[in-house]
Structure formats: C-alpha cells, structure tokens
Amino acid sequence: ATGCAATGGDSGGDGDGNLAITFLPKNLGNAYFDTSDAGGEEAIAEFGGTYAEVGPATGSPDGQVSYINTLTQQGVGAIALSANDPSALCDAIGEARDAGVKVVTFDADTSPDCRDLFINQADSEGIAKVQVDLIAEQIGDAGQIAILSATANATNQNAWIELMKTELAANHPDIELVEVVYGDDDDQTSFDKTAALLQTYPELKGIVSPTTVGISAAARYLQDSSFKGKVQLTGLGTPNQMRDFVNDGTVTAFALWNPGDLGYLAAYGAKALIEGDITGAEGDEFDAGKLGSYTVGADGVVLLGDPYTFNKDNIADFDF
Amino acid sequence: MKMLSKLIKARETGIMIALVLVVVVATARNPTFLFSPDGFRDLLLTPSILLLLAVGQAIVIITRSVDLSVGSVLGLTAYLTGRLFIDLPGIPIIAVFVIGIVFGGLLGLINGALVAFAKVPALVITLGTLYAYRGINVLWTGSDRINGSDLPSAFLSLGTSSLFGIPWLTIIALVVLVAAGWFLRTQRAGRELYAIGSDPEAANLYGLKVTQRVLVAFIFSGALAGLAGVLYAARYGTVSSQAGVNLELQAVGAAVIGGVAIFGGSGTVWGAAIGAFLLLTINRALPILGVQDFWQRAVVGVLIIGAIVLDRVLAVRQSRKLLEMRDES
Amino acid sequence: MSNSTQPSAPTLELSRIAKTFGSVVALTNGTLALHPGSIHALVGENGAGKSTLVKIIAGLYQRDGGDFTLEGTTVDFTSTAQSKSAGIAVIYQEPTLFPDLSVTENIFMGRQPIKSLGRIDRKKMHTEALGLFERLGVRIDPDRPTQGLSIADQQIIEIAKAISLDAKVLVMDEPTAALSGVEVERLFAVARSLRDEGRALLFISHRFEEVFDLCDTVTIMRDGAYISTSPIAETTVDEIVRQMVGRDVASLFPKIDAPIGDEVLVVSGLTEPGEFHDINFSVRAGEIVALAGLVGAGRSEIARAIFGVDPYKTGTVTINGTRIPKRNPAAAMNLGLALVPEDRRRQGLVLESSVAKNATLAIRSALAKFGFITSAVENASARTWANKLEVKASALDTEVGTLSGGNQQKVVLAKWLATNPSLLIVDEPTRGIDVGTKAEVHRLLSELAVEGLAIIMISSELPEVLGMADRVLVVHEGRITAEIDRADATAESVMFAATHAEVAS
Amino acid sequence: MTGTTAARTYRDYSQPLWRRLLISREAAVIGALALVIIVSMMSVRAFAQPITITYLFLDIAPILLIALPMTLVIITGEIDLSVASIVGLSSVTVGVLHQNGMPIPAAALVALLVGLIAGAINGALITIVGLPSLAVTIGTLALYRGLAVGLLGTTAVTEFNKFWTDLAKSKIGDTAIPSVVILIVVLALVFGILLHFTTFGRGIFAIGLSPEAARFSGVNVERTKFILFMLSGIVSALAGIYYTLRFGSARGDNATGLELSVIAAVLLGGVSIFGGRGALPGVLAGVLLIGTLASALRLANVTSDVINVITGTLLIASVVGTSFLAWLRSKRGRPGGTKGSSPTATG
Numbered sequence A: 001a002t003g004c005a006a007t008g009g010d011s012g013g014d015g016d017g018n019l020a021i022t023f024l025p026k027n028l029g030n031a032y033f034d035t036s037d038a039g040g041e042e043a044i045a046e047f048g049g050t051y052a053e054v055g056p057a058t059g060s061p062d063g064q065v066s067y068i069n070t071l072t073q074q075g076v077g078a079i080a081l082s083a084n085d086p087s088a089l090c091d092a093i094g095e096a097r098d099a100g101v102k103v104v105t106f107d108a109d110t111s112p113d114c115r116d117l118f119i120n121q122a123d124s125e126g127i128a129k130v131q132v133d134l135i136a137e138q139i140g141d142a143g144q145i146a147i148l149s150a151t152a153n154a155t156n157q158n159a160w161i162e163l164m165k166t167e168l169a170a171n172h173p174d175i176e177l178v179e180v181v182y183g184d185d186d187d188q189t190s191f192d193k194t195a196a197l198l199q200t201y202p203e204l205k206g207i208v209s210p211t212t213v214g215i216s217a218a219a220r221y222l223q224d225s226s227f228k229g230k231v232q233l234t235g236l237g238t239p240n241q242m243r244d245f246v247n248d249g250t251v252t253a254f255a256l257w258n259p260g261d262l263g264y265l266a267a268y269g270a271k272a273l274i275e276g277d278i279t280g281a282e283g284d285e286f287d288a289g290k291l292g293s294y295t296v297g298a299d300g301v302v303l304l305g306d307p308y309t310f311n312k313d314n315i316a317d318f319d320f
Numbered sequence B: 001m002k003m004l005s006k007l008i009k010a011r012e013t014g015i016m017i018a019l020v021l022v023v024v025v026a027t028a029r030n031p032t033f034l035f036s037p038d039g040f041r042d043l044l045l046t047p048s049i050l051l052l053l054a055v056g057q058a059i060v061i062i063t064r065s066v067d068l069s070v071g072s073v074l075g076l077t078a079y080l081t082g083r084l085f086i087d088l089p090g091i092p093i094i095a096v097f098v099i100g101i102v103f104g105g106l107l108g109l110i111n112g113a114l115v116a117f118a119k120v121p122a123l124v125i126t127l128g129t130l131y132a133y134r135g136i137n138v139l140w141t142g143s144d145r146i147n148g149s150d151l152p153s154a155f156l157s158l159g160t161s162s163l164f165g166i167p168w169l170t171i172i173a174l175v176v177l178v179a180a181g182w183f184l185r186t187q188r189a190g191r192e193l194y195a196i197g198s199d200p201e202a203a204n205l206y207g208l209k210v211t212q213r214v215l216v217a218f219i220f221s222g223a224l225a226g227l228a229g230v231l232y233a234a235r236y237g238t239v240s241s242q243a244g245v246n247l248e249l250q251a252v253g254a255a256v257i258g259g260v261a262i263f264g265g266s267g268t269v270w271g272a273a274i275g276a277f278l279l280l281t282i283n284r285a286l287p288i289l290g291v292q293d294f295w296q297r298a299v300v301g302v303l304i305i306g307a308i309v310l311d312r313v314l315a316v317r318q319s320r321k322l323l324e325m326r327d328e329s
Numbered sequence C: 001m002s003n004s005t006q007p008s009a010p011t012l013e014l015s016r017i018a019k020t021f022g023s024v025v026a027l028t029n030g031t032l033a034l035h036p037g038s039i040h041a042l043v044g045e046n047g048a049g050k051s052t053l054v055k056i057i058a059g060l061y062q063r064d065g066g067d068f069t070l071e072g073t074t075v076d077f078t079s080t081a082q083s084k085s086a087g088i089a090v091i092y093q094e095p096t097l098f099p100d101l102s103v104t105e106n107i108f109m110g111r112q113p114i115k116s117l118g119r120i121d122r123k124k125m126h127t128e129a130l131g132l133f134e135r136l137g138v139r140i141d142p143d144r145p146t147q148g149l150s151i152a153d154q155q156i157i158e159i160a161k162a163i164s165l166d167a168k169v170l171v172m173d174e175p176t177a178a179l180s181g182v183e184v185e186r187l188f189a190v191a192r193s194l195r196d197e198g199r200a201l202l203f204i205s206h207r208f209e210e211v212f213d214l215c216d217t218v219t220i221m222r223d224g225a226y227i228s229t230s231p232i233a234e235t236t237v238d239e240i241v242r243q244m245v246g247r248d249v250a251s252l253f254p255k256i257d258a259p260i261g262d263e264v265l266v267v268s269g270l271t272e273p274g275e276f277h278d279i280n281f282s283v284r285a286g287e288i289v290a291l292a293g294l295v296g297a298g299r300s301e302i303a304r305a306i307f308g309v310d311p312y313k314t315g316t317v318t319i320n321g322t323r324i325p326k327r328n329p330a331a332a333m334n335l336g337l338a339l340v341p342e343d344r345r346r347q348g349l350v351l352e353s354s355v356a357k358n359a360t361l362a363i364r365s366a367l368a369k370f371g372f373i374t375s376a377v378e379n380a381s382a383r384t385w386a387n388k389l390e391v392k393a394s395a396l397d398t399e400v401g402t403l404s405g406g407n408q409q410k411v412v413l414a415k416w417l418a419t420n421p422s423l424l425i426v427d428e429p430t431r432g433i434d435v436g437t438k439a440e441v442h443r444l445l446s447e448l449a450v451e452g453l454a455i456i457m458i459s460s461e462l463p464e465v466l467g468m469a470d471r472v473l474v475v476h477e478g479r480i481t482a483e484i485d486r487a488d489a490t491a492e493s494v495m496f497a498a499t500h501a502e503v504a505s
Numbered sequence D: 001m002t003g004t005t006a007a008r009t010y011r012d013y014s015q016p017l018w019r020r021l022l023i024s025r026e027a028a029v030i031g032a033l034a035l036v037i038i039v040s041m042m043s044v045r046a047f048a049q050p051i052t053i054t055y056l057f058l059d060i061a062p063i064l065l066i067a068l069p070m071t072l073v074i075i076t077g078e079i080d081l082s083v084a085s086i087v088g089l090s091s092v093t094v095g096v097l098h099q100n101g102m103p104i105p106a107a108a109l110v111a112l113l114v115g116l117i118a119g120a121i122n123g124a125l126i127t128i129v130g131l132p133s134l135a136v137t138i139g140t141l142a143l144y145r146g147l148a149v150g151l152l153g154t155t156a157v158t159e160f161n162k163f164w165t166d167l168a169k170s171k172i173g174d175t176a177i178p179s180v181v182i183l184i185v186v187l188a189l190v191f192g193i194l195l196h197f198t199t200f201g202r203g204i205f206a207i208g209l210s211p212e213a214a215r216f217s218g219v220n221v222e223r224t225k226f227i228l229f230m231l232s233g234i235v236s237a238l239a240g241i242y243y244t245l246r247f248g249s250a251r252g253d254n255a256t257g258l259e260l261s262v263i264a265a266v267l268l269g270g271v272s273i274f275g276g277r278g279a280l281p282g283v284l285a286g287v288l289l290i291g292t293l294a295s296a297l298r299l300a301n302v303t304s305d306v307i308n309v310i311t312g313t314l315l316i317a318s319v320v321g322t323s324f325l326a327w328l329r330s331k332r333g334r335p336g337g338t339k340g341s342s343p344t345a346t347g
C-alpha cells in the first residue's frame, strides 16, 4: 500500500531461495502455540529452512503489527501467523507482501484478501458440531448450557459460537443456551467466571468451553465443587491439560485437532508459496511431508481435517 | 456508647455497609449466592488471595510508598511453587510455603532496597520491577504451564477445602490480616510506619529508622505476595507465565477503596481487607444482578468511584460537625 | 538564681565547629559551652548559623571540623536517634510533626510506654500527655490529629515532646517565635524548673526581652563565627545588638506619621462558623491597622478569608469600593490585595523552587506578554526586588529552602511588594527575623504607609503592635472585642482585651 | 532600603550554562538515545534504513501524544491512569458512529468530545470532590474500558474509508517520516510552550512543589488541574482516533495497558513522580529511547519478554542513576539528601 517497500525488498524479493519462516503466534507463553510452532519447526527442519518464533507478550493486534513490521524489515521468506484481529493486521501484512514476504495464517485467520493462505484446523461447522454433539450427548439433549469463551473479540471463537447457536436451534430444541461469558484466556478469570456461571444458573446442565485455557480452568473449578458430575463440561482442550480431569470423571470427553500438525502444515504451505509451487489460488496442490498432499480450497483455505474426540479410552495415547 | 460512635465514625464503616448491601441484594435476587455450600465458600474464598495482596499493599502505602510489582511477584512465586513440586517430588507442603514466602520477601527486598537506599520514588521502582519480574517469569516459564496434575492433591485441596465451613485459604488470609492489624495498632514499629508515611522528613528529624522500616514494609508486601502466589497455585491448579497479571491495580484499588490514604500516614489493613472483599464480591454479584458480561467492568469502575466519593463525603461531613461542635462550646 | 557564680564543667561543649554546604559557608567557628543548671542564650542575625549549630548538636548534620564533646567525651552523632539517646532533646525552628497522627502519638513516637507483648499502653500514654499539657498550662485534645493545628499549638507540642524526653540538654531553636505572652510565660516557668533540676538549656530567640528574662548567659554569633559569651547581668541590649550586627541599630520601630487617606478596605459582617464571627472593620490608605490577640484567636483565618484562600459563610469585603469575590485569591490580587502569610515554609514560599521563581510567582501575569513568560524577564524583576530587600543569596536560582529563615521571609515580602498592592496584609511579618532586619521591615512598612499603602499587620508581639500600629483591633475567640487608637494603646489595654470576651470599647 | 549602601549583585545562575545542560536529566536521556541509535546502526542488521523511522513513529505515536499532557499532569503531582481506557473509548466511539453512517471527521469530533468529557469527569472528581487522582483514575480506568467493551461487545468495526486509514499511515512527501509526526511536533510545541513559557506553566510547577503556596500566590490550583485532566482526555481521544485509523479496526480493548508505557516513558524522561520537576524535551527523548530500543531489539530477534525486562531495568537504572549522581554531588557539599530527594506531601 505504500511506495516505500522497495527499501526492504532487496533481501526478501529473490523468490525461491529464502526459506526463513517465522512463526508469529497470538502471544508467547501459550502451550497451544508452543505445540503448533514446534510442529512448524519440525517441518522446517525437514526441508532445510530457517525457523524462528517471535510474538507479543499479550494477545493484542498492535503488538503483532510491530512484529510483522520488524519481519518485513528483516526480509524473511514467510510469516506463519495466528491473527489477533481479522482486519487490524491487514495493512501491515500488505506491506510485508509488497516486500515479497509470504503470509500464511493458521488457527485464527485475517480477512481472506490480506494473506496468501489460511491453514484451517477444521472447518468451523465441524468444530461447532462436534462440541454441540458432545454436550448434547452428555446432558441427555435437554437443559440449560452456557459457553465459556476466550476474549470477546476472538474471531474464531465468535464464529464457532454463532455456528453452535445455529446448530442448537436447528437440531437440539430442548437445550437452552443461557449465556456466553468470556474468560479472556486467563486462568483466573476463566476460573472465576465458571464459579459465577454455576452460581447464577442453579439449573445449569453443561458448559462448553471452546478454548484450551477456559476448559482446563473450568474443569479445575468443577473438580472440587459440589457440581462435579452434575454439570457436564466439554469443549476444546489439550490432552496433557485434561488428562486428570478425564481420568477422575470431571470431564467425559472433549475435542481438538492436533496443533502440532497444524503448525507442520502451515510451514509446508509457506514453503510451497516461497518456492512458487502454489499462489494460494483455489485448486493449487502442495506436498506436506508426513501429512501427505493438500489442496487449496476456496478463499485460499487449506483444511487440516476433522477434530478429534478425546475420552478416557484414548487419552493416554497422546502427549501434547 | 463511645465504642459505638467510634465505630460509626470509622472510615471503614462506609464500605463495610456497601459490602453488606451487595451481599444482601445479590442474595435476595438469588439465594444460592449466600445460602449454598459453594456460594458461601466462594464468597469467602474468592477475595482471599487479593486480601493478602491488599494487606501488604496497605502497609506499603501507609509508609507513603506503593508496590506495583505484587502481581509479578505472585506470578513468579506461583510458578516456583509448581516447579518445586515437580522438580523435588515429595517435598513437604510446609517447605513450599516457607520457600514461597522467603522468595517473595527477597523480591520485596530488592524493591525496598532500591526505594530506601537509592531514595527513588516507589511508584517508579516498582513499575520497573513490575516489568522486570514479569519478564523473568516469562523467560523462565516460557510456554510451560503448571497443571493440576503436577501438584499433590493434598496441596490442591488446601485451595478449596474448608475447616468448619471456612475455606483454608480464607483462614490463612484472616490470620495474616489479624496479625498485621495487631502489629500496626499496638506495636511501636507499626506506629512508626504511620509516622514515616505521614511526614518522612519529620520522621528523619525525629531519628526514626526510616530506611529500615521502609525496607521491612516492602519485604512484608513481597512476602505476602509470595504467600499469595503459593495459594494461587493451590487454588487455581494451573499456573502459566501470565498468572497474576494486572493484579497490582486491584490490590492498590482495594486498599484505596478501604480508606488507606494514597499519600500515606492513615488507613488500616482492615479497610484494605474489606476493600478486597467488596471489589471481588461486586464482581461476582453482577452476573446475578443480570448485568451483562461486557458491562461488568464499567459497573466495577462506577462502584470504585462511588466508594471513594462516599468515603470523602462522610469525612467532610464529620469535620464540619467537629467545627460546629467547637462553635457551641 | 544565677548559676554563673558557681562554674561547673560544661555538659556540652562545641569549639571551632565548621560547616559548609556546597559553596555556602554556614559556620566557620561555632563555639558554645552549656553548663548544667543554666539557661544559655544564643543570639545572632538571620543566617548567623544558629540553627546549623543546633542541627549539628542534634546529629542531623555532621561537622566538617572542630570539637564536639558531651560530658567530656568527644561525640560524633550521625543520626538524631543517637543524640536523643545521649540525652539531648531538640526543639527545631520549624515544627516537624506527623500530621495524620494524634497529638499523643506525636509526643511519644518511638518511645511509647508498653505493656505485655510489646503492646503500646495507650491509656498510660494518654495520661502522660495530659500531664505534660497541664504542666505547660495548655488545653489541647490529646486524641486529635495534629493536622490543622495552629503553628502555636504545633510549637507547644514540640515543647511537650522535648521536655517529656527528660534530657540533660534541652535545645530550643526559637520556640517562642509563634507564641504569645501567656504561653511564653508558661514555657519559661517550665524551663526554669528544668534548670533548677540541673539540666543545661540552650535558648535561641530574636526577642531580647525574653533573653534577658529567662537566660543567665548569652553567646553571640555573627556570620558563622563566635563573637563573645557573657553573663546576662553584665551586658545590655544595645551591647548585644552592636556585637550581633557589627554596628548600631537605629530605632526598632521607626514609625513615621503618614497622611491617612480614603477607606481602602471595608470588611462587614464576615462570619465563618467555627472560625470567626461578625467581623467589621475598615482600613484607610496610609494606615497600619494591627490585629492583636492571643495565638489561636482566629486572626490568620480572618486574613485568609479576606484574601480568598479560605471560605466564609456570610459578610462582604470591598476594596476601593469593589467587592472582592469569595474564594478567589487571583481576583483579590488583581484588585490590589496582598497577603504575606503566617506559615512561610508552606504558604509563603515554594521551598524547592528558586529565589527568582518565588519572587515573581505573584506577578507572573504582569510580567508576561500575552501569557508568555521567560526566565530572563523573571530574573530581571527578581533582581530588583532582591536588591531592595537585601536578600542574602548569591544567585537567583538558589533554592529558597536553603536560605535562612529571615532571608526566606524577605523573599516573601519581595514577592508581595512586587505586586504593587493597595492593601497589604502581613501575618507575623517579623517572626524569626533578627533585629537588624526587623527594624528594616518595620521601616519598610512605615515607608509603604507613607506612600499611601493600607496595611493590616497581624502580630503576636506586643511591642511591635504598639510601636507600629495606628489602630489596634483586638481579636478574642474569633470576635473583635476592642478597637484601640494608637494614643490609647498600652500593653495593659491590649492584653486585657485579648483575654476577656467583653470589653467596653 | 536605607540601612546599608552597597547594592548586592546576584548572578542569574549558580552554575554556568554548559554545566547545567550537561548535568541535566534531559542531557542524559538524549545521550542514551544517541548511543542506542549509533550502536544499533552498527550492530543490528536492517536497522539502518529509512523504514525503521517510519515504523518507529507509527508505533510510538500514541505514546508520544499521550505523554505530552501526562507530563503536565504528573508535574502537578497528580497522575492519570485512565488514558489507555480513553483511547479505547474513543476508538469505539469512532467505530460505532462510523458503522451507523457518520463520516469519519464527524465521528472523530464526537470522539474528541467524549475524551474531553472523560477527562472532565476525572478532573471534577479530583478537583471538586477532592479525591486523590491515583484512586479516581484507577476507577475510571475500569469505567471507561468497561464502557468501550460494553458498547461494541464482541464485534470490531473494520469498515473504514481507505482514504482515512491511508492518511493515518501516510508519509510526509517522499521522506520516510509519517505524517502523524507533524501532529506530534505541533502538539509538542504547544505543550512545551504551555509548560515552560507561560504563566499557566509556572503555576503547574508551583502546584507540583507546593499546592498550598501556589494557592496563596493566586494560582487557581483546581482550575489548573481540571484543565490538565481535560487536555489529557482530549489528547488520549486523539490517540484513540489515530489508533483506530492506523489499524483500521475499532475495538473495545484497543491500547490496553498503554498507560503504564506512557508513565514509564515520562518518568524515564526525568519527570518527578512527586511533581514539580521535569521538562518536555526529556520526556520526548524518553519515549523515543524506549521506542528505538524496542525496535532495535525486535530486529535483533529479541523476544518481547526480554524487551519488557530491559524496559523495566532501564527505568529503574535511570532513576537510581539520577539519585546516585545527586548523592555523589551531595557528598561534595550539600547535606545528606535530607531535603529535596525525599518526597514532599502532594495532597
């Protein structure tokens, strides 16, 4: 969008060689992104690129913009990004792309026209449906439920919540969604919000928390409260965090994709873009190492696969 | 009779009434707020950690300083607690408490030494250590996270279980509160803290050990933040590098709402404790009163301001009364 | 009564003490010997180094050179706690209390009586405080916070604090500056009884009648150096003044008869509950009206209300026919009102600011062009006024707080005279000022009156009131109880009105 | 007066100009800034290019803007913790109004008005009711942020006219300097002159050192503070508008936590938290120092946690260093720091 891009272009413009790929998660210190970025690192090591990870301390778009700018200045080959805001990053990304940097989003997307590729963990309908199905099954398809989300502005969360509402209205008329609360992806806030929910709605049957921080905090509260076993909890969590709660019966089942695979795929997507194998157009096909081959869908979206459901029987098989 | 009038005039009375009001209204709306095992427990449990921080904060503020690093100290100690249980399996719980308190005290000592010896305003120093301690925490923790499964269940149950219906956490907090209140009221050293806050220069002229006392106040605040960190780990079970972020403003807020003068010299830890209770109880009551999630922060803001305005109005009313009394005599 | 006849070994002895602050030489030869059972006076001009010497005794400052012995052994105090435990009690020139704490706590801080478990025995402390006040003959509520107490009450608490220490040496740096007759007498009675118990006392004052009344020996200092020590019986006021100033001082009260002009200020029905009631008076151009009365009578409150820093409930104040709005000092200043306040360190000066900034703070609008102002303009104006009042400072950016008390007062006067007021209120204008300067301040006030300035002078010093005022208004418990013309004003008539509620005037 | 004849002479300053400049806090900060720039240019890859300036100023513009009124507020001995929340509120105001069809300039004007009102509320509580500003603005920090988040809920407004969002990021002519720098320079001049060369500014310093003496000198303490809090509100709102347009996104949580960055920069620039001391050039250098350092460290692939540690340490080191220097100076003269360095009541 600006005329100044040429200055930074000399190091990043020369097409197929620059396999410096930097992962930019929503924030540092987040186990989920640790796993995904480690997957990216593994992939990059496989094809002989340079891996790096930078990011803001807290999940704010302005912090990410600063890093995108920095990466543009450095002239990296590609950025693998989980966006804190769908549009606030677009201008910075635009400048990066003008300077020859490829931009792949994963986990949380920006508007499709800003970036080259989006690696989608699972399609939103699938994510919404698996959680609704889980909670419906656990509470006997009737009664009050609530949602404990991350921050109020999280794009992916909000999309899922909307789809869950649609799904509930269409197929589960006896389930009433009483409230959506936001734990800000903070342990303590999520914990206290869970307490408040249970307090406010004595009839509550279940809680859905489509965020790894939220579900573990809520499980932690339930574990020691009189609601354990009476209120069902499901959502998206990592096996390592949820193992205890599943084993002691606080949580019956929850879902997630494999974040490591997500990062792995993002890295291969970035590589394909850098090397000019794909442009992000619908129908482009690229190789993703151990995951096989993937095809770019509409709007430059690549779908990882279906979410996986974890329960007492299979949780021991996973370590992430 | 004299006791009664003293009680009515006390600065803490106003916000105590506010607290009772909040509880009564919330309970009227939804009886489980108070009259259910979990409701009663959470009423006491939720503010306990903040209470510890507020007590430490009150003592520091009374000496005309402020400790903005408490949230970061709490975070560091909470993670340390988890690491201790992971790296030294079988370590006695009491040892972890001691280590946490000492570690927090050490961090407080750094604050205090910079403030007292370098004669630098506490707000600046602790704003600096707020960043620095948190940064160290993030460097150390990385994306690691202490999970409930890493901690012994005896320790975890400290965070939630009760004795005669009163949660252990609350009991610990109350013991600290009573000790601090007793110390400030009846001990020479406690009174000297007030003197130092009231006029540091006069305290110096007077020959009080200003440096030493300020140092001790900071160590105390740090140690309490350390204790709060250990309890945080026990209560929440998960500790990431972001544990305790933004708690400092809540701690200062609790103390100020509780009538601790921000420029030192007056106020009590009792007030700070009630302030902590009020702050978090309001937070819990709002959803019950049907305030939508998004607006809750705004309501908390209004209530903080309301509490200090009320406090001020009462103080002005009282001093006017004193003047009128003098006229009549 | 005099102990000078039976010389004993000095309790405390200072000789050739030197002290410099950066480039400022405060003391070159501080020499002093205090004997048990004696009250020793220390006199000297403002800035002579008296307070510095006191602070060295107290351990607040450390000497750069010289000897300091206590009961024969050399001491090097590095904190006031050490001097205190060595048996030295000090009343500093400026009261230093903890405003949030109660009167009792202020007196006993750090050495409260304790009972089991180290708990403070509040009851005992309370009783002891009452006992102290009894001894000093004052009624101060021991449970109230010291915040809001008048300077006089604060000074009394300082005195109570010092005598409760039960020290062998009691140093009092201008303890009477804020006190009036009755309290001074009480203080002296206590001082004498301490002397008779065999303690050594040091008394600093600029009021010679007090020095001659109380002390048995006097030491004179000039420019940081010792001049002489002599038994009080063998010297005279003139002699002391000559040694202090290094020359003769003409009349202390050079009152010149000034032509009395039109009414400048009219105060009517001024009332603020709790402070003052139904105050009515007027001041004419060229007139000096004194507000006399006991300390705490409410004179400063009246002055502050007129100037607009304090509120008042009912009544009006007009200057040159224009009504002064309530609570608006800026408007009052624009209408030609100036107030030299009672507490120069808190109200009169911005202590941590420079001489130049202080001297021009009140005229900053006049100095400014379209609201813009520069240091150059300020310095030029400050230089003029510092010169007129002979402020002792080397540079205009000197921090006012480092000047001696008297020089600070001169800066305050300069600040307000620079506004070219038509009515000047001076609240205790010569408190803590040495004779030389005092005479000059008096002459200045006289000259200003001749030039047509109307002056209200609040003073607790009777000689000053009688010597300077054209008219004396006596305030008692917030009411004007007498109006006495210069011709009829005597010490007796003023004191009577000041201590009695109803006076036929 | 008649007593003596010889008129005294007074020097303007007790120390020559070069010494005053050299030992001043501003000089130290500016020196540190120069050092950081030189070292980064030599040792950090990709630092020495014009685009660095572009990104630097785009990043720190909100802090630079808000630091201006914050400096004045802190010099009076008060503090405003609600600035970042006002940024958020202003951002949401622009977003919501624009969403409902109001053109950007009009929405921006309303946002400025909202900022002014928010500042006036702070000011009224502090000066009329007489509450401590730290407590008041902790309250309004929550209140204004709550309003911002409450107004917009989960949504973010992102449909802004490209003309305006481009304007926020545009550069002056062919240079690498963003246009927003013009706004900053103009406001810095206004605030600098206001603080250092007007009677109003003289009042600000007097209030910070001794509110009572200021009142006795005819300074309208309450009005001065009130005006400053309103200025703080309106400039924060301006920063909020910039924030919204630069990121093309109006969100309730925009600029969360920015208040501490602003205060850190102001203090680093040599302003005394107890009021009465400080100068605007030092503050500007302080903001630039933090910003440049962060930008260089990011380019050197240092993670944000380390940057935070360095920022915090720098803040501590700067104040401890200053006080150490003062102590050294006092060793060679002035009394042992009993005055001056110890806090004075700012009630």
Ligand SMILES: Nc1ncnc2c1ncn2[C@@H]1O[C@H](COP(=O)(O)OP(=O)(O)OP(=O)(O)O)[C@@H](O)[C@H]1O
Pocket (backbone or CB within 6 Å): C021, C024, C025, C026, C027, C044, C045, C046, C047, C048, C049, C050, C051, C052, C053, C093, C402, C403, C404, C405, C406, C407, C432, C434, D334, D335
């Ligand atoms: N802290 C200080 N820093 C710099 N100069 C000082 C300091 N304290 C005192 N001085 C200077 O030392 C000299 C002696 O001051 P001191 O206060 O001892 O005088 P004093 O005799 O008590 O006068 P006064 O009668 O006015 O109280 C004065 O010139 C004063 O300006």
Ligand SMILES: Nc1ncnc2c1ncn2[C@@H]1O[C@H](COP(=O)(O)OP(=O)(O)OP(=O)(O)O)[C@@H](O)[C@H]1O
Pocket (backbone or CB within 6 Å): B326, C148, C149, C150, C151, C152, C178, C274, C275, C276, C293, C294, C295, C296, C297, C298, C299, C300, C301, C302, C342, C428, C459, C460, C477, C478
């Ligand atoms: N009628 C009264 N009864 C009791 N206390 C009073 C009364 N009037 C004034 N006071 C108190 O006495 C104190 C001294 O008042 P103020 O300073 O006005 O006295 P003053 O006559 O100006 O004495 P000073 O010589 O110290 O200036 C104040 O604290 C005031 O509250």
Ligand SMILES: [Mg+2]
Pocket (backbone or CB within 6 Å): C050, C051, C052, C093, C173, C405
């Ligand atoms: Mg003196």
Ligand SMILES: [Mg+2]
Pocket (backbone or CB within 6 Å): C296, C299, C300, C301, C342, C427
């Ligand atoms: Mg008075």
